[in-house]
Amino acid sequence: MKVHDLTTPALLVDAADLTANLADMAAALPGPRCRPHVKAHKTTALAKLQAAHHPGFTVATIREAEGMVAAGLGDDILLANEVLDARRLGALLDSGDARITLAIDSDETLAAAVAGGIREVVVDVNVGLPRCGVAPEKAGALADRARAAGLTVRGVMGYEGHLMLFPDEAERAKHTEECMAKLLAAHADVGGELISGGGTGTYAVNTWVNEVQAGSYALMDTAYTAAGLPFRQALTVLATVISVSDGWAAADVGLKSLGMDHGNPTVPGGQVWFCSDEHTTFAPAEPVSVGDRIRVLPAHVDPTVALHERMQVVEGEEVVDTWAVDLRGW
Template identity: 80%
Template sequence: MTVNDLTTPALLVDADALDANIADMAAALPGPRMRPHVKAHKTTELAKRQAAAGHTGFTCATVREVVGMAAAGLDDLLLANEVLDASRLGPLVESGSRITVAVDSEATLAAAVAGGVREVVIDVNVGLPRCGVAPDQAGRLADRARAAGMQIRGVMGYEGHLMLVPDLAERAKLTEECMALLLAAHGDVGGELVSGGGTGTYAINTWVNEVQAGSYALMDTAYTSAGVPFRQALTLLSTVISVTAAAGDKPGWAVADVGLKGLGMDHGNPTVPGAQVWYCADEHTVFAPEEPVAVGDRIRILPAHIDPTVAMHERMHVVRGDEVLETWPVDLRGW
């Protein structure tokens, strides 16, 4: 099979770029120094590639991801998100899976206890206005967790608001400030884990002892623009379905058969190499090509944000050039 046999839109993963990205991260952060975040790719076959490179502990964002990873035989799973229904996790623990859940309140701690989870990390707010207990309250929550019979594995704190800071020196300075908060909380909490970081700070954040990066494996244009040195492994194959020629002083344009329903748009427009993207509509990407294109041409679109893009598709095709080597289900989608 070749890419010309695929129905578009279709996710393509360059096999060589993916292998290089996984190998480069394994060299930079070997073994337990890296806990890949599967929310970026939601694909157990890809996670198995990461495990084969030595990254055998994983970060998850949803209960569904934890359940799917455990079913695939992948273990030491950190649910780095607050949940109020952990009932699907207890049976996994009973069957031998190591499941750790992030908590930041009495309510989320109670949910972990009720769900049959035995290990937690204390999620600490290090500056991103999202989840996390205040650093000076982390020790108190850890004490409550121990009183409830929980084992405390440590702390986590995500400096997600810094991942795309364009100036590297400024990104490093701000990361250090955030991690000072996390380390202070860890002093009160204890445990072996200081977990955090992401693709944008993986080489900067030396204060955590495990990094939760995810996007590095497939990459997107937002991280490429921020100077993150991994290859663009994932593209979105699309077909040109309409072309309007230039007329007088009015430029021409073309339309591809994927839009808002197939692309994560929160980081801006996707990129069409050799063209200027004008806008995306529900089912369309409208672009002005530098060289003429024709109806029926196949193009490869680079998404600006990999995580929501992948979650919109049922499968990804691993390719080398135009040859389709494998097709992997995006099997961790849904809730």
């Protein structure tokens, strides 16, 4: 099949760019130094390629954990999120095919872990992002209560997500150090072998954690490219120009096929005006015609992928494989 044979909108993954991104991360953070986060691509076929470089994975949902175990990738999964019903995770552990570690940040999430049959946890520490995480000074006490409840505490995690898109690397490094001081203080009280955190935006500057939960590096998006990250734009959304007017054109990719929380997508050689449900309106630098195919670059890869059922792996204009986005849903 050729790219022009595909129905649009369609996710395209450039095989060479993806391979280069995986190799570059493996060189920068070999083996267990990177714990790839599958929330960025939700695709077990891609995760199997990452498994050739890294032994463990990060997931964000129970559904992702279930899919990874079903694909034979459950040897060391960290669910880096709080859940209040862990019974499905306990069932995975009972199957004997998985090792799952769950993040906790409260007595309620600790109780859910125990009730669900979880055996190992990490204490999630708030290092500056106002989302989940226990205050650093309370982490040790929570770990003590977890051990008293019969759980193994593997260590701590903290996510400096508010720093990922800082355009200046020196500033990113400075603020990352401040955040990681909080995580290391918590780890001194909690103990355990894991100091987990970071992401694609801080993978090169966060030298305080012993594993980085990077995900977007594999496929990339324009927000990370604008922040100076060196990985290639492997993911694009194929669109068809469906209308042409004096000064602008419309393509059949819109809000229902693009993650928009980081802003408009990019159309190479054009200026995007706005996106609506099923359309991207743009001003092309060179004339386009109805029926032309264009490749749209998303600003945020994670929600973009989650809107699609499959991705097409391409080499030039050849479609060489089709991967199901099989970790979608909950």
